[in-house]
Amino acid sequence: MLVKSILNRVEPLKSFVYQRAEILEVEGTPAVIQVEIVPRANGRPICSGCGKKGPTYDRLSPRRFQYVPLWNIAVFFVYAMRRVDCRRCGVKVEQVPWCDGKNHLTTSYRWFLARWAKRLSWKETAEAFGTTWDSVFRSVKHAVLWGLARRELEDIEAIGVDEISWTNGNSYLTLVYQIDGNVKRLLWIAQGRTEKSLRGFFEFLSEKARKGIQFVASDMCKAYLNVIAEQVPKAVNVLDRFHVMKNMNTAIDEVRRAEAAELQRDGKEQILKHSRWCLLKRPENLTGPQAAKLDELVKYNLKSVKARLLREVFQQFWTYTRGGWAVKFLDSWCEQATESGLEPMIKVAKSLQRHRHLLANWFHAKGAISSAAVEGLNGKTKLAIRRAYGLRTYEGIQIALYHTLGRLPEPESTHRFC
Numbered sequence: 319m320l321v322k323s324i325l326n327r328v329e330p331l332k333s334f335v336y337q338r339a340e341i342l343e344v345e346g347t348p349a350v351i352q353v354e355i356v357p358r359a360n361g362r363p364i365c366s367g368c369g370k371k372g373p374t375y376d377r378l379s380p381r382r383f384q385y386v387p388l389w390n391i392a393v394f395f396v397y398a399m400r401r402v403d404c405r406r407c408g409v410k411v412e413q414v415p416w417c418d419g420k421n422h423l424t425t426s427y428r429w430f431l432a433r434w435a436k437r438l439s440w441k442e443t444a445e446a447f448g449t450t451w452d453s454v455f456r457s458v459k460h461a462v463l464w465g466l467a468r469r470e471l472e473d474i475e476a477i478g479v480d481e482i483s484w485t486n487g488n489s490y491l492t493l494v495y496q497i498d499g500n501v502k503r504l505l506w507i508a509q510g511r512t513e514k515s516l517r518g519f520f521e522f523l524s525e526k527a528r529k530g531i532q533f534v535a536s537d538m539c540k541a542y543l544n545v546i547a548e549q550v551p552k553a554v555n556v557l558d559r560f561h562v563m564k565n566m567n568t569a570i571d572e573v574r575r576a577e578a579a580e581l582q583r584d585g586k587e588q589i590l591k592h593s594r595w596c597l598l599k600r601p602e603n604l605t606g607p608q609a610a611k612l613d614e615l616v617k618y619n620l621k622s623v624k625a626r627l628l629r630e631v632f633q634q635f636w637t638y639t640r641g642g643w644a645v646k647f648l649d650s651w652c653e654q655a656t657e658s659g660l661e662p663m664i665k666v667a668k669s670l671q672r673h674r675h676l677l678a679n680w681f682h683a684k685g686a687i688s689s690a691a692v693e694g695l696n697g698k699t700k701l702a703i704r705r706a707y708g709l710r711t712y713e714g715i716q717i718a719l720y721h722t723l724g725r726l727p728e729p730e731s732t733h734r735f736c
């Protein structure tokens with residue numbers, strides 16, 4: 319079979335013809351397949367300004383457009399662009415179906431790279447297909463912009479609001495996920511974790527979409543709660559399990575650090591060394607050595623262990639089927655926390671009491687929102703940030719996250735290369 323026959327199958331052209339395909343070998347560089355394209359006889363060029371046909375003005379010198387590689391050999395189209403003498407736009411370069419604008423990568427190749435960049439890191443994608451990191455980046459960006467402009471935002475029932483740190487904890491991102499039964503995906507990214515960061519999301523939605531939101535899962539951050547109350551007053555704001563437990567873990571860690579410093583100051587045994595994860599993980603997730611470490615810690619009368627125990631007791635809260643009972647349990651737990659005398663845990667108890675209606679909402683929303691969704695998406699976001707290492711700009715992170723978590727639409731094409 320000839321290369322031309324394959325191309326006519328995977329990338330059929332209406333007004334153009336694949337002509338000669340040849341292997342080009344230049345010493346010192348890898349061989350490439352070069353395919354010449356010519357316009358069909360009597361075919362008139364299409365103006366890139368208005369999309370209408372017009373008479374040919376002249377032809378530019380031949381240009382190369384990179385296509386999807388064949389058997390790991392780079393493929394290039396070679397074509398001399400015509401210029402159109404357009405009645406409306408003046409003299410304009412023609413529009414061709416395999417590429418847009420001044421790009422030297424064909425559209426099919428860009429989608430090819432973008433799809434692989436979901437499975438591999440951008441660096442690996444570039445290496446695997448013999449192209450540059452920059453080409454991969456631009457291909458992914460193109461795919462993201464295409465998808466963002468065409469995604470459906472009308473049927474969002476439940477959202478989760480989350481914050482995440484990046485660039486080593488110096489800056490924060492506000493993220494909004496869709497977490498209902500329809501789909502779980504990333505909807506919005508903004509810099510910072512202020513009211514403005516979140517308000518942008520609601521202002522971006524159509525009024526119909528905004529009014530369709532029935533549940534919002536968030537943590538107790540005041541800025542977020544304010545904006546949720548202002549923008550979707552009828553939605554049930556849920557303080558979700560993931561965020562409550564995250565706050566508790568932060569408190570446990572605070573207790574541990576203070577206690578470790580105290581032990582050191584008093585010249586006591588450094589029993590809390592390497593104890594961070596055995597204190598933070600749930601019992602079922604502990605590794606053998608971590609479980610052994612915890613067993614050892616329990617023998618001492620440690621504040622850190624007390625804090626951890628309080629968290630484990632709190633897990634019961636989520637098992638209630640009725641909100642009323644759960645709130646009663648909350649009160650007794652808060653009493654225990656207060657009695658513990660551990661400042662960070664008391665702080666958590668106070669804020670839970672202050673937001674008890676949000677906690678009770680958890681039971682109203684049960685079934686309507688997936689409790690693990692925010693946690694799952696949060697984990698995937700962290701992974702995507704780690705994988706996109708080397709991306710130091712906000713634009714880069716934004717594109718990487720929308721690409722991997724946005725579930726963005728893609729165009730229909732004759733052939734799917736991967």
Ligand SMILES: [Zn+2]
Nearest residue numbers: 365368404407
């Ligand atoms: Zn025109």
